[in-house]
Amino acid sequence: MSPKLSALHNRMFKAKAAKKLSFEDIGKKIGRDEVYVASIFYGQAKPSKEELEKLSAVLGLPENHLKEELGEGFYPDRGGLMSLPPTDPVLYRFYEMIQVFGYPLKAIIHEKFGDGIMSAIDFSAKVEKVENPKGDRVKITLDGKFLPYKKW
Amino acid sequence: MSPKLSALHNRMFKAKAAKKLSFEDIGKKIGRDEVYVASIFYGQAKPSKEELEKLSAVLGLPENHLKEELGEGFYPDRGGLMSLPPTDPVLYRFYEMIQVFGYPLKAIIHEKFGDGIMSAIDFSAKVEKVENPKGDRVKITLDGKFLPYKKW
Amino acid sequence: MSPKLSALHNRMFKAKAAKKLSFEDIGKKIGRDEVYVASIFYGQAKPSKEELEKLSAVLGLPENHLKEELGEGFYPDRGGLMSLPPTDPVLYRFYEMIQVFGYPLKAIIHEKFGDGIMSAIDFSAKVEKVENPKGDRVKITLDGKFLPYKKW
Amino acid sequence: MSPKLSALHNRMFKAKAAKKLSFEDIGKKIGRDEVYVASIFYGQAKPSKEELEKLSAVLGLPENHLKEELGEGFYPDRGGLMSLPPTDPVLYRFYEMIQVFGYPLKAIIHEKFGDGIMSAIDFSAKVEKVENPKGDRVKITLDGKFLPYKKW
Amino acid sequence: MSPKLSALHNRMFKAKAAKKLSFEDIGKKIGRDEVYVASIFYGQAKPSKEELEKLSAVLGLPENHLKEELGEGFYPDRGGLMSLPPTDPVLYRFYEMIQVFGYPLKAIIHEKFGDGIMSAIDFSAKVEKVENPKGDRVKITLDGKFLPYKKW
Amino acid sequence: MSPKLSALHNRMFKAKAAKKLSFEDIGKKIGRDEVYVASIFYGQAKPSKEELEKLSAVLGLPENHLKEELGEGFYPDRGGLMSLPPTDPVLYRFYEMIQVFGYPLKAIIHEKFGDGIMSAIDFSAKVEKVENPKGDRVKITLDGKFLPYKKW
Amino acid sequence: MSPKLSALHNRMFKAKAAKKLSFEDIGKKIGRDEVYVASIFYGQAKPSKEELEKLSAVLGLPENHLKEELGEGFYPDRGGLMSLPPTDPVLYRFYEMIQVFGYPLKAIIHEKFGDGIMSAIDFSAKVEKVENPKGDRVKITLDGKFLPYKKW
Amino acid sequence: MSPKLSALHNRMFKAKAAKKLSFEDIGKKIGRDEVYVASIFYGQAKPSKEELEKLSAVLGLPENHLKEELGEGFYPDRGGLMSLPPTDPVLYRFYEMIQVFGYPLKAIIHEKFGDGIMSAIDFSAKVEKVENPKGDRVKITLDGKFLPYKKW
Amino acid sequence: MSPKLSALHNRMFKAKAAKKLSFEDIGKKIGRDEVYVASIFYGQAKPSKEELEKLSAVLGLPENHLKEELGEGFYPDRGGLMSLPPTDPVLYRFYEMIQVFGYPLKAIIHEKFGDGIMSAIDFSAKVEKVENPKGDRVKITLDGKFLPYKKW
Amino acid sequence: MSPKLSALHNRMFKAKAAKKLSFEDIGKKIGRDEVYVASIFYGQAKPSKEELEKLSAVLGLPENHLKEELGEGFYPDRGGLMSLPPTDPVLYRFYEMIQVFGYPLKAIIHEKFGDGIMSAIDFSAKVEKVENPKGDRVKITLDGKFLPYKKW
Structure with a gap:
């Protein structure tokens, strides 16, 4: 395909x-x-x-x-499936969420956790359908470990 | 600033x-x-x-x-705060999630909802701190209306 | 082809x-x-x-x-057919309309509808030929649902 | 501003x-x-x-x-107000319409008019609000002269 | 080839x-x-x-x-043969002419014709060889219809 | 300005x-x-x-x-006034002429002169207004020395 | 500065x-x-x-x-100090190391650790001068936690 | 592969x-x-x-x-295996290290060695696994000759 | 190959x-x-x-x-063999020479010759090996005709 | 300036x-x-x-x-003065020399010296004016140390 x-x-x-x-x-x-x-x-x-x-x-x-x-010796070369910004509207909307809400999310993460990041490796994502009379809703849950910056 | x-x-x-x-x-x-x-x-x-x-x-x-x-006459010119791909690690991890999990998320949305998109306009985002002895976790919930493609 | x-x-x-x-x-x-x-x-x-x-x-x-x-399991991976900016003059003119009239159109949409967007999903487009002695005219009608931004 | x-x-x-x-x-x-x-x-x-x-x-x-x-001596240096692709969702949706519907529109213009383009110069654009119980709709009408390619 | x-x-x-x-x-x-x-x-x-x-x-x-x-159903998808800026020196020199003389040419067109453009559609181009003892010269003549901007 | x-x-x-x-x-x-x-x-x-x-x-x-x-010590740092591709329609049309007619012009130059280029340095450009009942025409004449490639 | x-x-x-x-x-x-x-x-x-x-x-x-x-409320917006690829030769050599040795390093990391990454957050870097009669050497040590990909 | x-x-x-x-x-x-x-x-x-x-x-x-x-006549055309910035998280983390720590490393090299660079040619790289109860660590050692800038 | x-x-x-x-x-x-x-x-x-x-x-x-x-009808489409900036270190060093010494070379050319350029067409290049006990040296000689800008 | x-x-x-x-x-x-x-x-x-x-x-x-x-603490952040490809014709011709003659020069360097590079650090450049009745010539001499790739 x-x-x-x-x-x-x-x-x-x-x-x-x-x-x-x-x-x-x-x-x-x-x-x-x-x-x-x-x-x-x-x-x-x-x-x-x-x-x-x-x-x-x-x-x-x-x-x-x-x-x-x-199997064993295979380690994915991740990413690279799409050009960025993505052209497909479903994918682009994710990209737009970063454009618009990226800094607000970063600010809240820092306020709640301090100086560090949300891991995209020790990470999972889930999609749910929430029925709603005004139109069903897509609910995506992203769950990543907080990793504090190391000092040395 | x-x-x-x-x-x-x-x-x-x-x-x-x-x-x-x-x-x-x-x-x-x-x-x-x-x-x-x-x-x-x-x-x-x-x-x-x-x-x-x-x-x-x-x-x-x-x-x-x-x-x-x-006020009244102000309509934000959204986005544009960051260069893409973002350089800050917190922001980049969001970008990486699209790179790696973008197509899988798109596929699941289509399987659950059919041909359409998850809105980034009729949309909300929430950040929670989930305590965990192995390291606290950042939980982000994205909630967007499903919009089916129109035929004409 | x-x-x-x-x-x-x-x-x-x-x-x-x-x-x-x-x-x-x-x-x-x-x-x-x-x-x-x-x-x-x-x-x-x-x-x-x-x-x-x-x-x-x-x-x-x-x-x-x-x-x-x-059929059933096919969900288009939309876009990606052209490089942007487009090189073909017909396609480029659409692109130029955004370059030149994009902000004016955005301003009018906000003045008429408030804070939100014109959907490109719940959307249709029509082309008509309008005969004119000085040269026929292409009339394109774009019709998209207004989507207000959600607050939360 | x-x-x-x-x-x-x-x-x-x-x-x-x-x-x-x-x-x-x-x-x-x-x-x-x-x-x-x-x-x-x-x-x-x-x-x-x-x-x-x-x-x-x-x-x-x-x-x-x-x-x-x-006045007199002023000739606009058109375009250049936005980076492309645009980051603002209102502007991006116009861009997406080209990505997705650009080739279909080009094909229909050629079928209806032959080899040529829709002018972006001898051109006008109009925005109307169409009320609709399921959500008001934005109707944009683009009207451009058809220009046939010259042979020589 | x-x-x-x-x-x-x-x-x-x-x-x-x-x-x-x-x-x-x-x-x-x-x-x-x-x-x-x-x-x-x-x-x-x-x-x-x-x-x-x-x-x-x-x-x-x-x-x-x-x-x-x-034949009949073929409408060229114009452009796209070269990457831009062009790498071949013949093609690049054309590109350089725009870089260097683009604004001067635009200014003269406006002074002579007013607010509008030189069409690249209702357009022809001719190449002539002008012999010269100090080195022959390439003479290119570009001839395009002036299109005034429409008001509405 | x-x-x-x-x-x-x-x-x-x-x-x-x-x-x-x-x-x-x-x-x-x-x-x-x-x-x-x-x-x-x-x-x-x-x-x-x-x-x-x-x-x-x-x-x-x-x-x-x-x-x-x-004066004396000034040597222009040429180019750089516009982003490329240019956003202004007058400038873009020049760019489009290269996109569409660049290879044809290169081919004719080679057929008429052999292996070499048209200089953009030993070069001049002229704009004329050619009146025409169907719409005045912009005539641009580009005149550049032919420079053959050196062998060594 | x-x-x-x-x-x-x-x-x-x-x-x-x-x-x-x-x-x-x-x-x-x-x-x-x-x-x-x-x-x-x-x-x-x-x-x-x-x-x-x-x-x-x-x-x-x-x-x-x-x-x-x-202090307290300051969370760096990391990166963004240089354009990429970097123009300065010292910085560029780091970039070249990725270009040339990136895949070999990735391969060895996977062979030694399995599927995961070397963290750039739980990370430190050290520079040492190693004297050498043929020319002193720069020794950089990068030390990052291995993070295995999560399954879910 | x-x-x-x-x-x-x-x-x-x-x-x-x-x-x-x-x-x-x-x-x-x-x-x-x-x-x-x-x-x-x-x-x-x-x-x-x-x-x-x-x-x-x-x-x-x-x-x-x-x-x-x-063999004999083969001289690698180095680099070019990946697009930059890299999409794979392992490769990207190297790229991020340059983004974030590039200038600090350059500053330390200059303070320790003066005006010059760390060679990426007279260069070697080593990967070691350092076991650690809190999670094993990847230790990469980069060793390059210092090359002072020539004056003339 | x-x-x-x-x-x-x-x-x-x-x-x-x-x-x-x-x-x-x-x-x-x-x-x-x-x-x-x-x-x-x-x-x-x-x-x-x-x-x-x-x-x-x-x-x-x-x-x-x-x-x-x-033969006869073949006119090279020059350039295009490499992406720019080049990834191979040999090629990149040429590119770096422009980055770092481009303006100095331009300034000296103008001081010695006036307003014009060094031709890359009426041009030759030579590579010599200069033996040296501290390490052999690559000597490249570039020889191009000076072309003064035309006035008109 | x-x-x-x-x-x-x-x-x-x-x-x-x-x-x-x-x-x-x-x-x-x-x-x-x-x-x-x-x-x-x-x-x-x-x-x-x-x-x-x-x-x-x-x-x-x-x-x-x-x-x-x-003085003392100043270490240039080299490069970055020009956008690439350069727009000025003098600078661009250097860039074009790489585009066209880059691979040939690389090949000759390898044939004469083996696997390695010509340094841009242990490097000097000289400009000479060579008078010539057919037009003076710019002669640029680039002199860089050959650096062989290390094995380890």
């Missing part, structure tokens, strides 16, 4: 489509959150040995294909 | 510092969330007449100064 | 050319405006199941090809 | 604010559309001698100030 | 080389200026039906190949 | 405006073409001692001011 | 120069490594209350000036 | 993976540091004849393949 | 490698300086008919292959 | 102009090459104590002004 994804990742997407599985479905079967599962499909996360075995079973793809390319 | 903020916004920051008020303190006094309050300080939100009156009281700044510059 | 369009989209363009159909012709047959139809051809809109069935009939392309690639 | 506008343009904005005039109000008094009037304020249009005289009366600014800086 | 030109355009260049024809030769046979002919070869102009028929005869390429790809 | 021009250049523009002189008027008095004169005003040409003396007389500016800043 | 540093930071640099103190000297007096001290001077680190008091004594600058601007 | 590496480099990576060798393993066999070995694999270093012979033995790849492509 | 060079240029590099010829060797046989010869190989110079015949003999490549692609 | 140079550097340029000294004149008096002297004026070289004393005498500027700003 995407020229920026490897052939194997494209096969994973095809198998998922053919089996009409959502990321949520897959997540339930391999015991991971759906966002995390999607990150594996987009080559943004390193699946463990167990995850690859379960993915092989769920997607019907040969285990050795998955393990050879995405 | 910042050359990208107006003189009045800088005065607001100075008054806040002199009175040792956090955005949370101010938020409580004017009945708004702290992130929203910070957005006003950074020129990213349009304060209402009532909010300006309360801010005048809280900060000890003349009401007419606030109303003349940030 | 275009290296940025998928093979299937290129087949759609070829079928359209071979059958000498304009987007207006196709639009009439599938009950959509011609601009919207062109958006489907350029991969910028998600066609519904019914639209794909009608397109299959109009273009003489196998329904399952269209449904597999552009 | 804006560092990219001249001191005189800023004075014009201040006078407008002090007199609580909308661009529509001013437009009615000088016989021009509000978008065109805003273009004068943003330095994007060259006002005629008559327009300057009327503006002087409406805004209460000395006629010679306006005529010396914006 | 060039990866940015279509296969058919490359075949046209090959046929031209094989027949040892200059653009001037071809121009004489099809009744067009050599610069215009070169524009067709580089995909920057839309050839008419008659031009395609004559090109087919001159180049010895099948008429239907030319007509299918460059 | 322009922040990119020196104070002295701005004084020259002001004196020109106050005396209601066109570049053509000044050119006649100092014996130079109007485009060349404009290049001096925009800091893009190095005026000779005689030219400075005549400019002093024509503009009514003290000769020593002109000679100290623009 | 530098336009990108605040007036107070420039005063700190001046005081340091007037007292002929090296960063090493200052570091010894305030109990910090010289690189860390330099980071404070360049506005890249948040000094503690105690550090500010000691700096006040060492530099002879009023304590309240330091505390007001760099 | 990587589209930016040559086919032969990719074969080297595959052979390494198939034989389950780390760069450290290979380094021990060919008598080089692991970072240097990785630099050879990423095409960033020029292997000597002896190194190629040993690599051939270790990896089981034909000696003549290695010697023909990476 | 390089994706930016044509297949024929790559064959030329291969033939050169197979015959173990340096550019100096080839230069001696075809009567040209080695830098010029290398420029032909990198597609940066237009070889004459005689040069192609000699190259055919020296490299053992069919004369007609060389003449068809690099 | 230049906004990118410090006030003191501008005073040096003014003193030089007032005394009608060329860089060559100054170079003779302080015992340095004229290019090197110009580098000091443009803030690209660090003058020694003796050079500052001589410059003070030659230019008639107070020694302590020079020593305070450009």
Whole structure:
């Protein structure tokens, strides 16, 4: 599908489509959150040995294909899937949130935690659908460890 | 303080510092969330007449100064405070979250809601501190209306 | 034709050319405006199941090809077809209109509607030819929902 | 107000604010559309001698100030007010419309008019508010002369 | 030859080389200026039906190949052949002329014509060789319609 | 006027405006073409001692001011007045001519002259107004020495 | 000195120069490594209350000036001092090390530690001079906590 | 694996993976540091004849393949493997270290060595794992010759 | 070898490698300086008919292959082989010389020659190895015609 | 004169102009090459104590002004005076030489010296005027130490 994804990742997407599985479905079967599962499909996360075995079973793809390319010696070269600023409106809105609310969020983090950052590595993200008569709402929760700056 | 903020916004920051008020303190006094309050300080939100009156009281700044510059006829020219990609590590981590998790989040939004976007306008953001013995965690909640694409 | 369009989209363009159909012709047959139809051809809109069935009939392309690639699980990765600023004069003129009239339009929108934006999602566009002895005129109508900024 | 506008343009904005005039109000008094009037304020249009005289009366600014800086010898250096892509959401949405609908609009213009462009010079733009129980809509009409490519 | 030109355009260049024809030769046979002919070869102009028929005869390429790809439904996506600033010295010198003489030319156009532009659409360009004992000179004549800005 | 021009250049523009002189008027008095004169005003040409003396007389500016800043030791740092691509439509159209007709012009220069370039240094430019009932035309003549590439 | 540093930071640099103190000297007096001290001077680190008091004594600058601007409520907006790639050869060589050795370093980190990153927050840097008859050597030691990617 | 590496480099990576060798393993066999070995694999270093012979033995790849492509006449075109700023978090952290600590490091180098640079050519880099109960640490040592600026 | 060079240029590099010829060797046989010869190989110079015949003999490549692609009708599209700033350290050092010594060189050229430029077209470059016990030195001689700016 | 140079550097340029000294004149008096002297004026070289004393005498500027700003503790932040690519034709021609002859020069350096670079630090540059009846020539000699890549 995407020229920026490897052939194997494209096969994973095809198998998922053919089996009409959502990321949520897959997540339930391999015991991971759906966002995390999607990150594996987009080559943004390193699946463990167990995850690859379960993915092989769920997607019907040969285990050795998955393990050879995405196993032990594979460390994702993260990012790079999109040009920045992103052109797709869904992605751009995230970018706009940084443009507009980036400094306010930084200020609040410092007021609450002091001098440091919110980790994007020791980090998780979750998406929920909140039904609302005026129009459903997307609720995204970002959860990252606070890392204080070291002095030396 | 910042050359990208107006003189009045800088005065607001100075008054806040002199009175040792956090955005949370101010938020409580004017009945708004702290992130929203910070957005006003950074020129990213349009304060209402009532909010300006309360801010005048809280900060000890003349009401007419606030109303003349940030009142009725003021519509923020949002964004533009930072270069992109941001250089500050706190801001950059937000940018990195898009780089790495942007497509996974987009995929989940489509699976849960169909073809459309999460609004960055009918939108709010909240920051919480979650204490944790292994290191406190920053929890950010983003809440935006789902907007389906129109056909015509 | 275009290296940025998928093979299937290129087949759609070829079928359209071979059958000498304009987007207006196709639009009439599938009950959509011609601009919207062109958006489907350029991969910028998600066609519904019914639209794909009608397109299959109009273009003489196998329904399952269209449904597999552009059906249920397909969510367009919008934008990205052109470099910006655009090099083609037709596209550049749109870009120039933003450069020159962007702030005036923003100002009028705020004066008429208050603090908010014109949606590009709950949005439609129409092109009309207005005959004129001094030279025909292109009339483009853009129609987008006004979205007020949320406070919280 | 804006560092990219001249001191005189800023004075014009201040006078407008002090007199609580909308661009529509001013437009009615000088016989021009509000978008065109805003273009004068943003330095994007060259006002005629008559327009300057009327503006002087409406805004209460000395006629010679306006005529010396914006009169006879003044030819606007158009554009340049914003960085591109624009950071403000109102402006960005226009940009996004090009990203997403640029090629479809180009295709329809060619189908309707042949090989040529829609002028951004022999051009006008209008903004209307269309009330709607589900949310008011912004209607923008762009009207430009079709210019066919010359052969030689 | 060039990866940015279509296969058919490359075949046209090959046929031209094989027949040892200059653009001037071809121009004489099809009744067009050599610069215009070169524009067709580089995909920057839309050839008419008659031009395609004559090109087919001159180049010895099948008429239907030319007509299918460059005929009726073909509207060039102009520009995009070079990166900007151009790296080739011939092309760069044109770019440098704008850098250095752009504002002077703009000023003279306004002094001679008023507020408006020189069209790049209703436009032609000609190259002449002017022999000179101190070194021959390249004379380029650019001829474009003056378009005054519209008021509304 | 322009922040990119020196104070002295701005004084020259002001004196020109106050005396209601066109570049053509000044050119006649100092014996130079109007485009060349404009290049001096925009800091893009190095005026000779005689030219400075005549400019002093024509503009009514003290000769020593002109000679100290623009005399003997002054060598212009050419270019840099505009961002590229230019935002002003007059300037952009020149840029578009390169985008669209750059390769065709290069090809014709090579066919007529062989391997080399058209100089932008041993170069002159002229603007003429060609009256035409369908709309006056801007005729620009660019005249540059052909420089063959050296072999060694 | 530098336009990108605040007036107070420039005063700190001046005081340091007037007292002929090296960063090493200052570091010894305030109990910090010289690189860390330099980071404070360049506005890249948040000094503690105690550090500010000691700096006040060492530099002879009023304590309240330091505390007001760099104290409690000050959280550095890190980065942004240089354009990237850097133009200064010392800075550029660091950039070149990433260009050339970035992937090799990433590969070794993964082989030694698994999937994760080297922190730039829980991080320190040290510079040593290693004398060598063939030319002294600069030895830089970078020490950052390994942070494994979280799964969820 | 990587589209930016040559086919032969990719074969080297595959052979390494198939034989389950780390760069450290290979380094021990060919008598080089692991970072240097990785630099050879990423095409960033020029292997000597002896190194190629040993690599051939270790990896089981034909000696003549290695010697023909990476031997005598091969001089790496270094860099270019990543876009800058890098998107991968491991690589980005290196980039951030320059952003934040670049000037402090430059200042210390000058204070310790005078006017000159740290070479990135007469240079080596080492990675060590320092175990730590609070989380292991990555220790990178960069060692480059100091080069003083020449006067003339 | 390089994706930016044509297949024929790559064959030329291969033939050169197979015959173990340096550019100096080839230069001696075809009567040209080695830098010029290398420029032909990198597609940066237009070889004459005689040069192609000699190259055919020296490299053992069919004369007609060389003449068809690099002969009469071939005019190099110069530049474009590298991204700028260059990533390779050898190339970057040239770029750095401009960054650091560009204005000084410009100033000296003007002081010695007046208002004009050093041609990069009527130009040659030579590389010499100057042996030196403290380390051999690279001596590059650039020789370009001085071109004075024309007045008109 | 230049906004990118410090006030003191501008005073040096003014003193030089007032005394009608060329860089060559100054170079003779302080015992340095004229290019090197110009580098000091443009803030690209660090003058020694003796050079500052001589410059003070030659230019008639107070020694302590020079020593305070450009003495002991001053280490130039090199580069950054021009945007790249440069807009001035003299500077651009240097840039073009890299574009066109960069790879050929790199290839010859490797053939003559092996794997390494030409230093831009242990480096000097000289400009000579070579008279020639067909037009004088600028001869620039660049002399840099060869630095071989280290293995480890």
